[in-house]
Amino acid sequence: MAADQPTIVATSGGWVRGERTELEFGPLIRLALDLSGATGRPRLCHVGTANGDNRSTNAMVNEAGRVAGVDVSNLNLFPMPPTEDLAGFVLDHDVVWVNGGSVANLLAVWQVHGLGEIMRAAWEAGVVLGGVSAGSICWYTGGVTDSFGPNLRVVTNGLGLLPYSSGVHLDSEAQRRPTIHEAVASGKLSETHCTDDGAGLVYHGTRLVEAVSERPRGGAYLVRRDEATGEAVETPFDVRRL
Template identity: 25%
Template sequence: MGKIVAIGGGEMRFHETLPIDRYIVEFANIENPKLLFIPTASNDAKGYIDTVKAVYGEQLGCEVDTLCLVDQDISDETIKNKILSSNIIYVGGGDTVKMMEIWRTKKVDQYLKEAFTQNIVLSGLSAGSICWFLEGHSNSSIETNRDGWWDREKVIGLGLISANHCPHYNENGHETFDDNMLYEEVPGIAL
């Protein structure tokens, strides 16, 4: 029960994450798995969708579907069926705060928790990594950004991993995560 692969950063389009992407497919333990890409955090960016289809579909042999939620009116039943009929869920990076708001409005958070109990591989990069944790260290809001990177903006995740999380830990901005973890009672995981 419960398979999660959290990726701290990197660019899929430049094949920086290819070893991890291969691992995600192997972790599903099924030939030609069905992968559902959820690009909510990137505002359902077409280029991102195309990259995921190229890497996971063409290179890694997955049957790739996409769940676009930003500008599409999709029924609750369709959302639930797409999520629960997948072998792998891959959540893309971007605006974590906006993503979580949309997910809660459309019950995606509930269906992803159900997917976790059904042994569907949950994965993602950056915002797609934060979402599985209790809270995340995010750069989502321009209003709280300073020096082109981030101050700590708490993002409440799904809580499937009982820890706080900081992706992109090797980049400027992680210092506030370190400082804030001094006052937390849960572990912090930085990638």
């Protein structure tokens, strides 16, 4: 089955430490699986481009899938894609979950392989798109990233499925909030949707329908420019605890 409408779950979380494994699917990933409408054993496509398709991460994700009763496939683009039919590969899943790392590198590699158009087709077909950190920023028009070094920079070449900018890890990295506020005030970033660690944002089409968190604390926020003052204004979203 497919989701009944295009759905994205953009997060700063999703993974939790397992009881007997390195990783388990946290409540945010489980929410994405639930939203897909999958019955039986759900099919999840794990995309690790932002971390260079690290094989040890793939193994931990595969193990997490086994524990959760989820069939996991890894879309490795290094050293080459697993098939000539990348669209068919992606569309044969209920959920696409994109891991974190370098969003700048992810977007560059995806462009080479035409993954942007494929992800849009999957989204429109009801495959739930989700991810953490770089795997969140990629769905937006852009955001703030450490892809280039410890000094945060703005990227504006995201896929643009969501017509906003993204801010991740707002509560755990000291420079995130001031950098986002500065970028929004200057116009480098558009209206920006932000998440603390453990929080996520659920979109149907391009409409934000819910902010959620897999942790007791941590929030989600809207940052936009006040045209009268030229300053960035931050407003918290109501958050449902999973």
